[in-house]
Amino acid sequence: MLRIGSGAGFAGDRIDPAISLIENAQLDYLVLEGLAERTIALSQKQKQKDANKGYNEYLEDRVRPLLPSLLKNKVKLITNMGAANPIAAAKTILQMARDLNLTCKVAAVSGDDVLNDLNFHQFETEDGENLMTFEPIVSANAYLGIEAILPALEADVDVIITGRVADPSLFLAPLIHHFQWNQDDFDLMGQGTLIGHLLECAGQVTGGYFADPGLKEVNNLADLGFPFAIVAEDGKAIITKLPNSGGVVNTQTVKEQLLYEVHDPSQYYTPDCIANFSTAQMEEIKPNEVLVWGATGKRKPDRLKVSIGYHAGYLGEGMISYAGSTAVNRAKLAEWVINERLRANVPQLRTDLIGLTALHHTTYTHTTPYEVTVRAAALCKEEQTAKMIGHEVEALYTNGPAGGGGARKKTEEVIGIVSTFIDRSAITIHTEIME
Amino acid sequence: MATVKLLHIAHSRTGDKGDTLNFSLIPYNEKDYASIAEQVTSEKVKDHLQAIIKGEVIRYDLPNLHAFNFVCTKALLGGVTTSIAWDAHGKSISSALLEMEINI
Structure with missing residues (x-):
């Protein structure tokens, strides 16, 4: 055993x-x-x-x-x-x-x-896309x-x-x-x-x-x-x-x-x-x-999977919450304001109502939540653009619907992953024993 | 014959790989395997989860284990690592599946 x-x-x-x-x-x-x-x-x-x-x-x-x-x-x-x-x-x-x-x-x-062995020009992802599309590549394992x-x-x-x-x-x-x-x-x-x-x-x-x-x-x-x-x-x-x-x-x-x-x-x-x-x-x-x-x-x-990490841009995110019997209406108004404000600079913006439809993009039961959080997010090429999302959500404190609370924002670099395959024969394993 | 939500007769766990989701569907009682096999088809699941899954749904049957595995493509707004979905891994989606109704 x-x-x-x-x-x-x-x-x-x-x-x-x-x-x-x-x-x-x-x-x-x-x-x-x-x-x-x-x-x-x-x-x-x-x-x-x-x-x-x-x-x-x-x-x-x-x-x-x-x-x-x-x-x-x-x-x-x-x-x-x-x-x-x-x-x-x-x-x-x-x-x-x-x-x-x-x-x-x-x-x-x-x-x-x-990373230094792959000739990225010659490789395709497992979905058949050219790897060069995913530059800058930061890792290949x-x-x-x-x-x-x-x-x-x-x-x-x-x-x-x-x-x-x-x-x-x-x-x-x-x-x-x-x-x-x-x-x-x-x-x-x-x-x-x-x-x-x-x-x-x-x-x-x-x-x-x-x-x-x-x-x-x-x-x-x-x-x-x-x-x-x-x-x-x-x-x-x-x-x-x-x-x-x-x-x-x-x-x-x-x-x-x-x-x-x-x-x-x-x-x-x-x-x-x-x-x-x-x-x-x-x-x-x-x-x-x-x-x-x-x-x-x-x-x-015959071939091994290779996981490739690339710099995919910056995630910008902002959230603010509403409560009470009319929370959903105010959250929807906040959502509209954020979209109006960011439409020109962040056309790919996504907004969600957490507590309502954020997880499944619909609901399978019919109840009115007491609290709702509005969340806005987008993946942006430039860090500065990503930061605008949090700023606009935070600005709802003094410029948005009544009673918004708990605003928060973040911006972070996103590493994307795609996969490709490599012949086993291209791999050399090193085992170093240390005491 | 009674209409019940799947959550009363089966359990489920979601996993992710890229933009593809899988979820198990496992009856608590082996006797419900046949009803699920008959009623919880790939087409029905795709229809039930139409707000979430934009690709295909394939069902794999495991009669040995009395379990099913559903594989769904284009389900995570572009894939875990670059998805901006609130649940980027789609881990909560098993709960949406279990809201589906079945006659037993």
């Missing part, structure tokens, strides 16, 4: 559930997923400014409290928090260990960064698979830190290493990929993002436990959480996560295989223990 825990489902995730897992779940491995599509582009920009930066901004905050427990309990850490600079991240972890009077061995895995992590596992290190690696591969690699699974057994690769996919969003399989009081009850959501899998050599896995933690693991939570961000469930593409989740089966064998088996798979894709 191999026990793998999931200690973070996104860069800003909670830290304490991972500590509980390390101390109480008898783990062999802990995986921290913390690299959203856009994060790597922002990290790449930081690295260009400072060669010692460009790793996940929360790396120190997250790893420092975990490191003593990880080493004491002999739990190996695998994380993609190296972002655009895994080598600098590894050095930072070694320095943290020295500060704590600990010794550890860290592997930094790179090779995903293809290939989704690496298990082959990026296996050499580091063979080197028997305490911490493996990578850049862009497909999320399920972070979990599949230790399974292959431990059980010496044949990488051409694509049914096993598919089942291992499913285990990784179920764990990669951490709390989303243990009752997080699930509760709906009266319909879907979750015990003690404020103390949500994170998941771990107990995996057998044949790939059958129990998905569970610590007994004293909040949350729930049942076939409902596991099914929701199985289909999360999946398109055709019989063809889930990863660098390691094309997994088939539609053959999977599951059974709740005990409270908070779901046995999952039967996912299958076929060949590895």
Whole structure:
């Protein structure tokens, strides 16, 4: 049996559930997923400014409290928090260990960064558009698979830190290493990929993002436990959480996560295989223990997906709120004023009435809200134009309908993401072991 | 025969990739799988969510797991990373789906 825990489902995730897992779940491995599509582009920009930066901004905050427990309990850490600079991240972890009077061995895995290798003129996005349309490009990272992590596992290190690696591969690699699974057994690769996919969003399989009081009850959501899998050599896995933690693991939570961000469930593409989740089966064998088996798979894709970050402009946004029986009428008047004021300079302006139709652009029930927030937003080429939106909304304090409150504004740079594909043969993986 | 909102017989979670959304639809009770299969078709979902989804709706059936997966294109005002929608990820859209009515 191999026990793998999931200690973070996104860069800003909670830290304490991972500590509980390390101390109480008898783990062999802990995986921290913390690299959203856009994060790597922002990290790449930081690295260009400072060669010692460009790793996940929360790396120190997250790893420092975990490191003593990880080493004491002999739990190996695998994380993609190296972002655009895994080598600098590894050095930072070694320095943290020295500060704590600990010794550890860290592997930094790179090779995903293809920004200088891609000839953008020749590449098309997955939707068939020329990549040149998306300049200025700030990052280009290939989704690496298990082959990026296996050499580091063979080197028997305490911490493996990578850049862009497909999320399920972070979990599949230790399974292959431990059980010496044949990488051409694509049914096993598919089942291992499913285990990784179920764990990669951490709390989303243990009752997080699930509760709906009266319909879907979750015990003690404020103390949500994170998941771990107990995996057998044949790939059958129990998905569970610590007994004293909040949350729930049942076939409902596991099914929701199985289909999360999946398109055709019989063809889930990863660098390691094309997994088939539609053959999977599951059974709740005990409270908070779901046995999952039967996912299958076929060949590895010839090409790897590359995520490309580009500067897409500036988001300008402003909001102001109205209350009372006539709130909707005043909000609609405010919306009209904002559109009149900005029509010439920001023709692409979008306005929403939060509390009424902002989320679904319509309503499915008919009630009059007591409070409404007017929100105006646009993606602008120039930062100055984006700023005008917040200014105009704020000006409604003294120039708009009666009783507007809580005005706020922001302007931020937007990094857009498009995808393309690259031949596997164009990728060279580097594993640097540091002590 | 009674008309109920889907939220009383099934649950759902939304995911996003670019300008494409997917949402699961999972009956609480396996016996409702057939009614959903018959009534909650791709066409009906596209019609119900016409204010949100500007592209196609494809339904994938998972009889093994008694679950459905709907994939919808052109659903996020241009895609998560550059969308200026209030819910740029479309994460709340599962709640719109569950407002749909079904006869059971």
